[in-house]
Amino acid sequence: MDIRFYNTLTNTVESFAPVDSECVRMYGCGPTVYDFAHIGNFRSFLFADLIRRTLEFFGHNVHQVMNITDVGHMTDDAVADGAGEDKMEAAAKRIREDKKSGKVPEGAVENPDDPYQIAQFYTDAFLEDARQLGMKVAFEYDDNILHATQNIEVMQEMISQLIDRNHAYVGPDGVVYYSVESFSDYGKLSGNTLDQLQTGAGGRIRDSDQAGKRHPADFMLWKADSSHIMKWDSPWGTGYPGWHIECSCMARKRLGRDIIDIHTGGEDLIFPHHECEIAQSRGATGADSFAQFWMHARFLMVEGEKMSKSTGNFWTVRDVLEGRATGNEVHPAVLRLELIKSHYRSNMNFTKKGLQDSAGVVKRLQELRSRLESQTSESANIDASHPILQAFGQCLADDVNVAGALGAVLPWASGDHPDAAESLGILDRINSVLAVAPLGDTGTEQADSDDQPDIISLCAMMDEARAAKDWPKSDEIRAQLEQAGYDVKTTPAGTIAEKKLA
């Protein structure tokens, strides 16, 4: 199968082939851990997961690596490359407040002044969210998710290399800067030239912040600052690394190559972050490429508006799952599908209605599975030549067209399934990519007719009322169950209440 992906580097859709046919190496920029990740973050993380699963669907062996940015860095964008309030300090303040309000459980972060505790708290929260949403790499935390703070040494090595190769210099202010003029391809990824960057910046860059730089676009690799909350010794003074260097280093270190296959991230990372990564990596390795393919997910809107804290539509994963976003609890598979179903290069509009649509799809696929599993315990081994998998795969191979792939799957799902084992095999292959029916690897889903005693007894009471033809009472109980977030069904075996998926 010819797999084609859109490559930001060339602005075209290209055929994908890994550098090393044995293994596809992909790296994705992960979260910063000063706060809970939001659904926009997860749209792009799940997009990376989808690419991985698509490649695996076609038989590739994939090594995926992601970073956790736990170095503080700066918050104040008016200041070019440093200073400002440290993000860890800001998080410490917030955690103290959240502990008072109960948003962060008492005892979760023993000492908010310890940035490592804060980072670990939000890292754990991120991993929990990521696993709930079926992100494969989140189950490989020990191996393939790397913390910036545990890789300071390789960063320092790369900075030394860059200095040795005349790509970096120590400015008169003592800061180590990357010299963008030393790298002729700087700007290629984002379609910028150094001239454009300079004029485009307008009045936003203050001269005082440029004092130590040879070119205004030069960016920081290391800043000596012994007052910084997270700091390490280095040949350039005790301080902290620049924001971009961690990805260059960790990708190379863990993936074991100077040139990798795919690098992913949100569209906002194209510039400056990924542009700088390329400059650093290629400057250090001397190779003519860092990642063959650069793939970026577009932003997510919420009910047609930009997601922002000020408009009150800023949702974390747990806000959505626990019902704070829409008023209904949402099954993780529904959120997963909602975040992956629209094309990654279009703006997706996250809406309550969209979630309910996704819930319908998830339910259909889950019900198909239980129907098939009630008929057979075997799942036939189906190869990709089956017409449904062909159609499904062709859409995925075409720059990850999930909507098209669903268009192939859903009519099949609604149709007849004379050979249950075959259909189950097909569903398993489809679900290896979508991961919604079921979501987890374990195959266990939350029970339907929830084991909650009160729900079961309400169902029993409804059966009694119906047997006595006491219709008003029956209707009253059904309303009560629906109020509690259940779909109520009357079956030959009696009344069943199923938790709504969204």
Place this chain on the structure above:
RNA sequence: GGCGCGGUGGCCAAGUGGCUAAGGCAACGGAUUGCAAAUCCGUCAUGCGCGGGUUCGAAUCCCGCCCGCGCCUCCA
């Protein structure tokens, strides 16, 4: 100002030169039901942001315009 992406029915979303424009949701009609839910059957874009052009033929190619979004040193 520069660079890039996009605009398909009430909503989501395929289709990128050629039969009657996938699929889902919603809606509506019917079967079923105590009433519902679920399920099944049926209906639902002479039109693809707007205006030109190329072509035997365009949602699809070309030109112009309008609108939305992102980036241009916090950002998924």
